[in-house]
Amino acid sequence: MEVSSKGLLTQVTQFWNLLDDLAESDPERYEKFIQQQLEEGKQLCAAPEPQFCLQTRILKPKGKTLFINLCQWKRIPAPQSATQPVPLSVGRPEEISETSDVYTVIDVAYHPDTLQAAEKDQVEKDRLVRMAMKCIEERLQWTLSHSYQITTFQIKGSIQRMKQNLMGIQNDAADLREKTRKELTLEQIKNRSVSNPDDFPQFILPKDHVSGRAPLIEEIGSTEIQVEVKIPTYELKIVKDQDEKPLKMELIIELPGIDSVSLCDLSVSEEDLMFEVSEKYRLHLDLPEPANAEKTTATFFKEKATLVITMPLV
Incomplete structure (x- = not known):
């Protein structure tokens, strides 16, 4: 009443x-x-503050570069103990266009103590990154690449955009x-x-x-199986014509223990390449020359467990 x-x-x-x-x-x-x-x-x-940014890729439903801004925010509770779930908040995905480049940005916030402790422990830092990626996959029904890299910049996009996204x-x-x-x-x-x-x-x-979004705090279990993922042996070379003009790039990846190309996941853009075999191999390369992603081909030689990727130049 x-x-x-x-x-x-x-x-x-x-x-x-x-x-x-x-x-x-x-x-x-x-x-x-x-x-x-x-x-x-x-x-x-208190407003959220950027801590560090990581780059990965959305594999499904549509291949695209993804930047995840990991932020510290006092409004997020700290975990009650090492065995308790770790609270975090995930913002809305935003698609951003810069000249010919289109990418997606998502902001994720943890309690400051959680992120600051992870800065001193690489294993813990990787665990928080994996938890954020897992939460994004479950919420948005996406499939993300298991590989990622920490960028040299602290945040992708403006701080004002990030604050508005997380705080509504x-x-x-x-x-x-x-x-x-x-x-x-x-x-x-x-x-x-x-x-x-x-x-x-x-x-x-x-x-x-x-702003009517999903609940501010989501809890992801703090226990997670750690799987060792290796960088495969590879060779990247530029093939030139008789006049020494670059024609294409050829990447040869050795994959011991892999007997089917169906286990492989490959994504190529003009600037970089991401390859992985789930829970076994990961390889991310910045390409020395701009690649023609649409004309790129890949051939798997089962007997040698070798993948050959041919990337014509733009």
């Missing part, structure tokens, strides 16, 4: 009177409560303030007893602040 405006105003007045009484009777406790609320409010309103920032600040006021009033005050001094409201960011 909804509380009438008059009744709601009465409860708000009682609440503030309660705080006034507490300030007079127990100033130390009053100051502690106010400081706690200010600290929690500061934490909840409203364009109208006045509208946001109004929504915050209503949420605090209706949800935090109307059903609380004001007869107990210990029963103070906890000021939280309103649900509307997340």
Whole structure:
């Protein structure tokens, strides 16, 4: 049952009177409560900050370069223990075009302590990356390449875009303030007893602040089987004509233990190549010359367990 405006105003007045009484009777406790609320409010309103960016590829439903911005955000809870799930938040995928290059960007946020601890431990850093990629695959029904590389830049796209994506920032600040006021009033005050001094409201960011997206926190199990994936032996050479003019690139990859081309996954762009055999081999190369991806061919020689990739030049 909804509380009438008059009744709601009465409860708000009682609440503030309660705080006034507490300030007079127990100033130390009053100051502690106010400081706690200010600290929690500061934490909840803090914006996410970029930590590092990684590059991989979307294999299905459509091959495309994917950048994942891993960010630290105080609004994300820290794991309660090493055996507990690790909370994270995933933003919406955004397709960005730059001249002839089209790629997708997704922002993922962890608690600052989680990411900072991973910076000192490469295994833990890889685990967090894998968890983020797994979460993206499950949420969007995508298949991602198992290989990735940490980029030299800290974030792909602007910081403002990343903040708006993760925080769901409203364009109208006045509208946001109004929504915050209503949420605090209706949800935090109307059903609380004001007869107990210990029963103070906890000021939280309103649900509307997340722009109607999926729940802010997702939990992915912290245990994960670690599989050793090797870089296969390979040789990359440029084939030239009789006038020493480059014609094509030829990549020969040795794949011991592989007896079928169906186990191989190959993606070629003008600038790079990604090859992998799930949980066994991964190879990512920046190509020395621009490749014609549409005319690229690959031949698998079963007896020698060798893959030959021929890439005509643009």
